Amino acid sequence: MKRETIVAGHGGQGILEFANWLAYFHLRQGRHVAYTPSYGPETRGGKVKCYVVASDEPIDSPIVEEPDLLIAMNIPAMDWVPRLKPGGTLLVNSSLVRDGPDRTDVAVDRVPAAELASALARYVPEGGRDPSIAANSVMLGAVFAASHEDRERARTAVKAVFRHFLTDRKAAYIPLNLHAVDAGFELIAGPPVPA
Amino acid sequence: MTEERAFLKGNEALAYGALRTGLNAYFAYPITPSSEIPETLAAEWGRPEYPAFKVFLQAASELEAISMVIGAAATGAKAMTATSGPGFSLKQEGLSYAAGMELPMLVVDVNRAGPGLGNLGPEQTDYFQATRGGGHGGYPTVVLAPASVPEMASFPALGFDLAFRYRTPVVLLADAFLGQLKEDLSFPDVPAPTYDVSWAATGARGDERHVLSSLNLELMDQSRHSHHLLDKRLRIAEQEPRAEEVDTDDAEVVLVAYGICARLARRAVRLLRSRSVRAGLFRPITLAPFPARRLRGLLEAGRRKFLVVELNAGQMVEDVRLAVEGGAEVRSVGEMGGLLPSSLDLVRAGEAMAR
Numbered sequence: 001m002k003r004e005t006i007v008a009g010h011g012g013q014g015i016l017e018f019a020n021w022l023a024y025f026h027l028r029q030g031r032h033v034a035y036t037p038s039y040g041p042e043t044r045g046g047k048v049k050c051y052v053v054a055s056d057e058p059i060d061s062p063i064v065e066e067p068d069l070l071i072a073m074n075i076p077a078m079d080w081v082p083r084l085k086p087g088g089t090l091l092v093n094s095s096l097v098r099d100g101p102d103r104t105d106v107a108v109d110r111v112p113a114a115e116l117a118s119a120l121a122r123y124v125p126e127g128g129r130d131p132s133i134a135a136n137s138v139m140l141g142a143v144f145a146a147s148h149e150d151r152e153r154a155r156t157a158v159k160a161v162f163r164h165f166l167t168d169r170k171a172a173y174i175p176l177n178l179h180a181v182d183a184g185f186e187l188i189a190g191p192p193v194p195a
Numbered sequence: 196m197t198e199e200r201a202f203l204k205g206n207e208a209l210a211y212g213a214l215r216t217g218l219n220a221y222f223a224y225p226i227t228p229s230s231e232i233p234e235t236l237a238a239e240w241g242r243p244e245y246p247a248f249k250v251f252l253q254a255a256s257e258l259e260a261i262s263m264v265i266g267a268a269a270t271g272a273k274a275m276t277a278t279s280g281p282g283f284s285l286k287q288e289g290l291s292y293a294a295g296m297e298l299p300m301l302v303v304d305v306n307r308a309g310p311g312l313g314n315l316g317p318e319q320t321d322y323f324q325a326t327r328g329g330g331h332g333g334y335p336t337v338v339l340a341p342a343s344v345p346e347m348a349s350f351p352a353l354g355f356d357l358a359f360r361y362r363t364p365v366v367l368l369a370d371a372f373l374g375q376l377k378e379d380l381s382f383p384d385v386p387a388p389t390y391d392v393s394w395a396a397t398g399a400r401g402d403e404r405h406v407l408s409s410l411n412l413e414l415m416d417q418s419r420h421s422h423h424l425l426d427k428r429l430r431i432a433e434q435e436p437r438a439e440e441v442d443t444d445d446a447e448v449v450l451v452a453y454g455i456c457a458r459l460a461r462r463a464v465r466l467l468r469s470r471s472v473r474a475g476l477f478r479p480i481t482l483a484p485f486p487a488r489r490l491r492g493l494l495e496a497g498r499r500k501f502l503v504v505e506l507n508a509g510q511m512v513e514d515v516r517l518a519v520e521g522g523a524e525v526r527s528v529g530e531m532g533g534l535l536p537s538s539l540d541l542v543r544a545g546e547a548m549a550r
Contacts, residue, residue, distance in 0.1 A: 027379050033377075033378065063462075065537060
């Protein structure tokens with residue numbers, strides 16, 4: 001197994017956080033991972049892009065030239081569409097990107113990440129932030145489903161991922177983010193089949 | 196891969212690698228893209244896991260930081276500083292003094308792009324400055340080139356080992372890509388080694404007097420010292436060159452690359468082989484001493500074409516040409532300004548050479 005991903009968007013969308021989660025998720029599955037961030041000097045609003053490579057074998061180059069998976073979190077991120085491998089998968093944050101890609105040789109999933117996250121206000125800790133901050137977690141769930149990860153295994157692994165990264169004050173946001181992952185997974189794969 | 200593996204940036208891994216090999220003192224003057232090294236060390240200072248780590252000090256300038264390293268190293272401590280190009284230039288004076296005084300130390304340069312301030316992207320333009328001894332007076336340097344996050348973690352131990360065994364400053368030459376890249380790794384569980392530091396200046400206490408100086412006003416004294424340093428350089432060149440080879444046995448084109456370029460070249464070798472070009476990789480791990488004899492061995496085994504991949508206008512290519520002494524075709528390909536060559540660039544260059 002080898003999967004090369006590009007995630008792109010702007011500063012403040014949690015792009016690098018997302019890429020860290022995705023890489024660490026793969027690491028928890030016993031895979032080798034490489035994560036290459038790229039960002040401007042701005043705290044908010046600058047272009048952000050990250051390569052994530054996950055592989056059962058040691059990784060030769062960490063640079064992603066032809067991704068299997070592109071996660072476009074805003075309109076400028078669609079500039080990467082021509083690079084997507086034929087037969088690859090594009091996940092579009094349809095909360096910000098209205099138009100589809102001009103390619104027919106790739107699978108496209110549109111994910112209204114902010115809207116789905118906003119519906120999870122009840123999981124925000126009291127006095128906490130707007131639930132739309134969990135849009136990146138919605139996208140993470142969508143990525144798991146689009147990558148045909150096993151729902152329960154992914155769920156278990158992502159709990160460990162959030163426990164690793166969301167510490168101290170952020171720990172209160174773990175339930176929101178777990179529900180956001182579920183929402184993204186369900187959007188792509190449908191609701192879980194009752195046992 | 197069953198045990199829990201760490202997931203760290205190259206700079207963070209380097210800091211932990213230094214701590215695990217018993218770093219005693221770090222003198223900081225942060226600069227992007229190396230700043231996670233002091234950030235990590237500042238955060239870990241005082242933790243019971245690293246009892247040897249006594250000193251973390253933020254200096255007021257790079258000159259101050261390298262001078263503090265000299266002071267700490269003179270006491271036999273494992274001392275280190277890290278920087279990027281603009282700061283590495285400032286530290287050259289200190290490196291020259293340290294080489295003259297024969298002080299073991301680790302100086303990290305996370306190479307960024309361009310002369311002057313340039314930008315924060317990766318380059319390998321500090322190759323000449325690092326391998327030739329960028330300061331005055333002519334002195335031996337040992338330069339190590341990691342090519343992965345696991346090597347960013349393990350090379351501080353190798354660096355201090357060479358530094359103490361030969362009493363020489365060691366430069367760890369990384370680049371902005373390796374500094375920011377995150378990979379999975381595990382740390383080997385080996386105890387921090389100790390070295391003979393009977394030469395160190397540790398205070399009078401009735402001991403014999405140890406003078407550590409690079410000043411030799413008597414001509415014969417300096418001549419003896421210069422020859423001693425030369426002998427040391429030759430011994431290191433004899434015993435310490437290191438390189439990695441991939442698929443060189445039958446290669447019609449051998450790519451030569453270090454650092455992040457070695458990773459690009461590794462992929463290019465795979466792609467070239469899938470296109471029926473028998474390509475191989477020669478990766479210098481020590482840039483100084485350059486593994487010239489081993490490269491020469493490839494020539495003698497029938498390899499006749501070498502494609503050097505660098506993030507500069509062609510620096511290591513000179514060492515490759517010196518090693519093969521006109522006996523092989525040597526070409527250069529690369530990028531600058533913080534950009535990387537694409538796989539296609541390397542594959543095209545390899546194919547053109549194989550024809």
